[in-house]
Amino acid sequence: MATLTIRNAQKSYGNIEILKGIDLDLDDGEFLVLLGPSGCGKSTLLNMIAGLETISGGEVLINDRVVNNVHPKDRDIAMVFQSYALYPNMTVGRNIGFGLEMRKMEKEERNRRIDEAAKMLQIDHLMDRKPAQLSGGQRQRVAMGRALVRDPEIFLFDEPLSNLDAKLRVEMRTEIKKLHQRLKTTMVYVTHDQIEAMTLASRIAILRNGEVQQFASPQEVYERPANIYVAGFVGSPAMNFIPATVVNEEGRFGVSFERTAHGNRGSVYLPLPEEHQALDEWVGREVVLGIRPETLTHRSDAEIALNPCLQPFECQVEVLEPTGADTLTYIEMGGEEVIARVNPYNASSPGETMSFMVDMGKASLFDPRTEQRIN
Structure with a gap:
């Protein structure tokens, strides 16, 4: 050796x-x-x-x-x-x-x-x-x-x-x-x-x-x-990359981006966990939000009650790809095509609005200019 x-x-x-x-x-x-x-x-x-x-x-x-x-x-x-x-x-x-x-x-x-x-x-x-x-x-x-x-x-x-x-x-x-x-x-x-x-x-x-x-x-x-x-x-499907803006709402940092729900466009605010709370210099600036498909799935109120990092939102389903154990659900977030891993029995049909949740504790933030991880 x-x-x-x-x-x-x-x-x-x-x-x-x-x-x-x-x-x-x-x-x-x-x-x-x-x-x-x-x-x-x-x-x-x-x-x-x-x-x-x-x-x-x-x-x-x-x-x-x-x-x-x-x-x-x-x-x-x-x-x-x-x-x-x-x-x-x-x-x-x-x-x-x-x-x-x-x-x-x-x-x-x-x-x-x-x-x-x-x-x-x-x-x-x-x-x-x-x-x-x-x-x-x-x-x-x-x-x-x-x-x-x-x-x-x-x-x-x-x-x-x-x-x-x-x-x-x-x-x-x-x-x-x-x-x-x-x-x-x-x-x-x-x-x-x-x-x-x-x-x-x-x-x-x-x-x-x-x-x-x-x-x-x-x-x-x-x-x-x-x-x-x-x-x-690394990862299959690959990590989702969503253009977003860092915001500070009542002393808590989060990210905001556009999405489609009920056929209309609107914005979503997702608060970040405490480990992301040193972002003063990024407030109002664009970042790239990285979310892996398995951390983005159908909403479960029971899981949300147990994990404060799980954040719910609604979005319109564009395309479904059944894979057996999961259904890959394509939605639009921040103007980009995003993949969520959803239980087949919880997937909504294309064109319908569906309730999702994302684990922000596993989210990544990147500098869009250097492409390096922010924290």
């Missing part, structure tokens, strides 16, 4: 900056997910950790040892690729143990490690098959087994599940989670899938245009996103 430190890591190709000074600190046994869209620099950063890409500036440290100029084979890391990269002419067992064979490991120890990894990944019954005889999920398990037998300080995963269908992705995601819990080894995992990131990570680093937007636990990223980009990237 190992710690991983990245200090001001930079990567440029000529005048093109790919990574613009990345700082990350990973504790022993943590699971870091590098999350972001294609082209944000996450795979480049992973390759720099592995030694497959040279670093233009800054440092990469494994166990407090600078490894900028250390050859990949001497970094004690193991990498699982998106493409599996299996040898087609070798059996599963030989694929798993080939790296150990090249290192001249004793046959007895080599076979012990291969058998142990195969049992852990539940592929011990496939040892004599060739890759062409395996499913995508089985091939990915073989690729993981090949990394596992190395017993490395750090595991690196480069979008390992992107070639699998939806059902297999879920299954393999669970296997990787179990693997980390068993081994307690430091892991770095690259993906553009925010569900993978949320379910696997100890901490997530969200990248955009070569810069870290937020580095925090999945729950903190979800509940307190650092900026509008993070808030919109």
Whole structure:
């Protein structure tokens, strides 16, 4: 196991900056997910950790040892690729143990490690098959087994599940989670899938245009996103963003915006909880109110009586999207299309006015100019 430190890591190709000074600190046994869209620099950063890409500036440290100029084979890391990269002419067992064979490991120890990894990944019954005889999920398990037998300080995963269908992705995601819990080894995992990131990570680093937007636990990223980009990237459906104005009514801060109800336009005032009460400089100014769909739902007077952060209002329903457990209800707030998660039995028909409630204790406020979180 190992710690991983990245200090001001930079990567440029000529005048093109790919990574613009990345700082990350990973504790022993943590699971870091590098999350972001294609082209944000996450795979480049992973390759720099592995030694497959040279670093233009800054440092990469494994166990407090600078490894900028250390050859990949001497970094004690193991990498699982998106493409599996299996040898087609070798059996599963030989694929798993080939790296150990090249290192001249004793046959007895080599076979012990291969058998142990195969049992852990539940592929011990496939040892004599060739890759062409395996499913995508089985091939990915073989690729993981090949990394596992190395017993490395750090595991690196480069979008390992992107070639699998939806059902297999879920299954393999669970296997990787179990693997980390068993081994307690430091892991770095690259993906553009925010569900993978949320379910696997100890901490997530969200990248955009070569810069870290937020580095925090999945729950903190979800509940307190650092900026509008993070808030919109994490969560499905994405967070609602509503143009609003900060107001002070009788000494209590809140937000006000336009909405449609009973076929007519009008304004809604929603008071903010006490933790948002340091907004003097924002009174009368525009903000972006961020509300996740699951915190906006049908009105329940019983719940409102128990939770003072739940604020009721009425709004006209535009569109319904039944999903089984919930009905996604589209309404208009502040001139923007907003999604609420509603119990199917409480949803009103399109064109009707419906009573909603929103948990303002879970609301986020952003500066519309900088897009950064206000508090």
